[in-house]
Amino acid sequence: MGFSATPFITIGLLILSNVFMTFAWYGHLKFESKPLYLVILVSWGIALFEYCAQVPANRIGYGYFNAAQLKTIQEIITLSVFVVFSVFYLGEAIHWKQIIGFGFIALGAFFIFTK
Template structure:
């Protein structure tokens, strides 16, 4: 499997965990004290790190740190928007589209030769 694909798939999986760690408590634990939400989030984030660290180490064999970071940001937005809309029942906003277009510009500048 190509290095970029390995890194991308691991980053997607890590982002799913991190998105839940950062935001799921807003829906599921809003009645609990913040420190309970923090402890649960840290537990979820552990799985994110177990995927994210190897993703970056694998990706760094062929990509620069800047390219890895931009890839991470694109994946973050790609995971966050469906999470916000379908899991948190937020309304879809055109700002998501404009942000995605800005990120595509960032991808272009980071990945051009």
């Protein structure tokens, strides 16, 4: 059993895709004065880059990971990126209840990866 770059490439692409998607979904919240049609168009443009990372991540990772594991990795990354985004970009504080909730999600991830 040798070294495989597959998990690193997969997770790296998933992180990249989540950064793009988080900005596509929530970045416009700082621009409330902009027309809705404009933020939708900009969000679609950003989401294109998300798909350019997400689709290859799943294709590369599938086989090394099963579909449930890929989805679990995706969700953990999504929450992690979102926490950083909401604190540093939106300036929102994270509450202890959110941390506990994310902890329960991480516990669920543990069960997905346990044989």
